[in-house]
Amino acid sequence: MYSQDEINSAVSAGVLAPEAADKLRAHVVSIRERPVTDEEHFRFVSSFNDIFVSIGVVILLFAVAAIGQAIGTAAFAVDPNDFGGNSRFVRQESAEIMFGAALAAATAWLLAEFFTRKRRMALPSIILLLAFVAGLLFTSLGLAATIAGPDNIGSGSGYLIAAFASGSGLIAAGGAWLHWRRFGVPITIAAGAGALAIFAIMLVVSVLASATSLNGDTLILPLVFLSGMAIFMLAMRWDMSDRERQTRRSDVAFWLHLLAAPMIAHPLFHWLGVTDGQDIGVGAAAGALAVYVAMGLVALAIDRRALLVSALAYVLVTLASLFDRFGAVELNVALTALVIGSALLTLSAFWTPIRRVVVEQLPATMRSRLPAAGVPLTA
Missing domain, CATH: 1.10.1200 (Non-ribosomal Peptide Synthetase Peptidyl Carrier Protein; Chain A)
Structure with missing residues (x-):
């Protein structure tokens, strides 16, 4: 393939x-x-060798991370009989995270020089990129916690922790940019965007939590939603640069959509009460289904299925609650699976004609920016 x-x-x-x-x-x-644009191609595995190499990569990264943790333990050795050295124990744990993550990130970069740059193997490249960016994130977090110590973090309350997380997100985003320039793995842009989202969210939380009486927890979901919308717009920018989906830009957009979708879906369904763990009222259920239909229309228009997949769990919970409320207690799970499964298979089978109908309703200027659907661009 x-x-x-x-x-x-x-x-x-x-x-x-x-x-x-x-x-x-x-x-x-x-x-x-069906048009090639509707296939939403992206490379994941080209042969079983990708899986074989990926298993080896995961095992090796686990091993070097464990070695790094051992180095951190030795560097901050604590007498087990020193019960008053709680601060020292916390510093030791932070050092273990720092050294383990740093070794894993360095190893991931070195392995990428061969398996990504020379062999162009898809799945190992994805794993190595994620390991590198996550390694940078936890290295900087561990370093900050090791330097500051538990006493300073505790006296600074939650906003200082948020500041550390913000700085770590910025470092991880910078590492993702360097990785993109060197290797060009499509998922790298999404990893960098996610790291920048962490930076922005934690920065706002640290500033507002320290300057106002606002609770940082109440700020998280709105900020996650706004970040998801920003990443969605970035994904659309990449998508519009390759309407025929014949270049790597389409793969970059795919991963950005996959990142943005849950960041958009979770806050929306949380605000509708779907994630509260309680019975969902008829009004909330109707709202949740309306949101899912709206997401479906957007997914059809832009020819991306990530929104539908990311919101699927919330709709399953909503429908199960509705069937339970109207008396189908024993069959609520089966009926929910029947409805959702039938809808998804129908949508998949008739994606192209349904999408054509949806796109036909859009203005010509908007149609000219979306993936081709066999619709004329004249009004």
């Missing part, structure tokens, strides 16, 4: 003529009876 990016590379190298590449894409479209 060859990705669009690899086909484009073959064209650029002169191995494959542009006309032959276009005919190949048209042939695939005719076989599948």
Whole structure:
């Protein structure tokens, strides 16, 4: 199986003529009876060797992280009989996190030089990128906690912890940018955007929590929602630069949508009371279903399924509560699965014609920015 990016590379190298590449894409479209844009391609595994290498990568990263933790333990050795050294114990734990994460991040970068830069292996590249960015995040968090110590953190209350998290997010975002410049893995932009979201959210929380009487917990969800919307707009920017979805930009947009979707969905359904763990009223259930339908229309318009998938669990809970409320106690789970499963399979089978109907209702200027759906651009 060859990705669009690899086909484009073959064209650029002169191995494959542009006309032959276009005919190949048209042939695939005719076989599948749907536009290539509707397939939402992205490379995850190209062979079983990807899985084989990924298992080895995970084991090796686990090993070096454990070695790093042992180094941190040795560097901040604590006498087990020193019951008054609680501060020392906390510093030791922070040092373990710092050294373990730092070694894992360094190892992930070195492995990426071979498996990503030379071999271009998809799944190992994703794992190595995530390990590198997460390693930077926890390294900076562990370093800050080790330097500050538990006493200073405690006296600074929650806003100082939020400030540490904010700085760590910025460092992780910078590392993601360097990784993108070196290796160009599509998921890197999403990882960097997530790190920047952590930076922005924790920065606002640390500033407002220290300057006002606002509770940081009440700020988190609105900030997560706004960050999700910002990442969604960034994803659309990448999507609009590749309407035919034939380059790596489409893969970048895919991962950004996958990140933005839960950040948008969770606050919305939380505010509707779906996540409270209590019985959902009819009004709240109707609101939740209306939100899901709206997300479905957006997903059809932009030709991305991430919104539908991310909100699926909330809709399952909502429908199960409704069936339970109206007396179908024993069958509420089965009926919920039947309704949702049938709806998703129907939508998948008729995605292209349904999407065409939705896109036809949009203004021509908006249609010209969305993935092609066989709809004329004239009003």
